[in-house]
Amino acid sequence: MSFFSRKKTLPFFILVVLLLLTSFFIFNFLNKKSQKEKSAAVKGEITLRLPEIKPAPKIKEKAKAPLINSKSYALIDGGTNYLLLEKNGFDFLPIASLSKMMTALVVMDLFKLDEMVEVNKEAIAVIGSKIGLKNNEKFSVFDLLQGLLINSGNDAAYALALRSGSLARFVDLMNQKAKNLGLKNSVFKDPAGLDDTAGSTAFDLGILARELLKNEMLVSITSKAEAEIVSNYGLKYQLKNSNRLVTEEMPFSGAIGLKTGFTPTAGHSLVAAAKREEHTLIAVILSTYEFTNTASAAEAKKLLEWGFKNVEW
Numbered sequence: 001m002s003f004f005s006r007k008k009t010l011p012f013f014i015l016v017v018l019l020l021l022t023s024f025f026i027f028n029f030l031n032k033k034s035q036k037e038k039s040a041a042v043k044g045e046i047t048l049r050l051p052e053i054k055p056a057p058k059i060k061e062k063a064k065a066p067l068i069n070s071k072s073y074a075l076i077d078g079g080t081n082y083l084l085l086e087k088n089g090f091d092f093l094p095i096a097s098l099s100k101m102m103t104a105l106v107v108m109d110l111f112k113l114d115e116m117v118e119v120n121k122e123a124i125a126v127i128g129s130k131i132g133l134k135n136n137e138k139f140s141v142f143d144l145l146q147g148l149l150i151n152s153g154n155d156a157a158y159a160l161a162l163r164s165g166s167l168a169r170f171v172d173l174m175n176q177k178a179k180n181l182g183l184k185n186s187v188f189k190d191p192a193g194l195d196d197t198a199g200s201t202a203f204d205l206g207i208l209a210r211e212l213l214k215n216e217m218l219v220s221i222t223s224k225a226e227a228e229i230v231s232n233y234g235l236k237y238q239l240k241n242s243n244r245l246v247t248e249e250m251p252f253s254g255a256i257g258l259k260t261g262f263t264p265t266a267g268h269s270l271v272a273a274a275k276r277e278e279h280t281l282i283a284v285i286l287s288t289y290e291f292t293n294t295a296s297a298a299e300a301k302k303l304l305e306w307g308f309k310n311v312e313w
Contacts, residue, residue: 055313056082057279063310068299071267071287074202075307078210078273078280084311085303089202092185093286096261097129097152098205098271099174099193101212104149106173107160108215113142116232123158128194128263130155131229131237143229149221151239152260154192161191178204181211196265202284209258209271209282222246222257244297245272252301256280260296270296274304281307 057077065085072088083089111117117140119133131153133139139147139159147156161170167190174188186200186208200208212218221227225247227239242260244250254274261269267287274281283303288295 054080057311057313060310066302066306068303069289070285070299072202074206074284075303076206076282078213078282081210092199092201094196094199094266096193096263096266098259098261098269099188100148100157101208101259102174102188103157103191104145104218106177110164111141115141117144117159117163119159123155126154126158128154138232146221146227146229146239150224150227150241152242157192181207183207196263202286205271205284206282219256250297268296270300272300276308279313
């Protein structure tokens with residue numbers, strides 16, 4: 001090849017090399033950018049899937065604990081299940097009709113609201129607080145839940161439980177659900193809470209209450225001051241809420257339930273919940289020192305009011 005031929009070929013060769021190098025760098029740049037975008041997309045996707053972690057509420061620094069006149073109590077944040085305040089909150093105590101919160105949850109697992117339940121002799125023979133249901137009457141599950149949670153009817157509790165096939169089966173389901181919910185120190189022995197050897201702790205009851213509060217239909221029942229149920233015979237029964245915080249007797253702003261409890265051994269108890277400005281507090285009062293019908297409501301009201309004034313979210 002002549003000198004002149006080489007001279008003509010050299011620029012062409014250099015141009016090809018430059019084009020190859022340019023293509024390589026462009027490809028490498030675009031590939032890295034694509035990898036970064038994919039990585040960012042994956043990171044963004046992972047971030048979106050992470051559960052929302054709510055900060056734990058705290059009590060104001062200079063706040064003094066209230067004087068609550070009961071053997072045990074607990075104040076719990078309904079949003080996080082954070083235990084804000086307690087006295088003997090992990091002591092096992094009889095809880096009487098507070099057991100009916102668990103009864104209601106098991107009923108929701110088993111039956112449809114419009115399912116009809118026939119009341120039998122075993123249900124009407126139960127002692128304690130009753131609606132006055134009659135043998136062979138039929139009610140919807142919804143109406144019996146109202147009788148259970150508003151009027152604290154033991155006859156409603158037994159009628160619902162017997163619908164499952166037997167009391168023993170229903171009680172087994174109550175205790176199984178307690179385990180599933182993480183209640184570490186709770187034992188249920190009947191659907192009405194009449195057996196005082198059964199019981200729970202203020203802390204466990206706070207967890208149970210929080211679970212009930214997830215069900216809007218049950219909350220709509222526990223927040224009613226009164227209701228009326230009608231049997232298949234056309235007989236009407238008037239129900240009045242035993243939780244005075246949702247009635248005109250001792251109203252509390254934002255009160256949404258939940259359940260009262262009493263036996264001579266268990267004393268007067270109440271699990272109360274209230275919601276203000278998107279924040280829910282649960283107050284558990286077990287066995288008030290004062291042996292009156294209004295004592296548990298008065299102590300729960302005091303504890304809830306203290307909470308809304310002294311808890312920071």
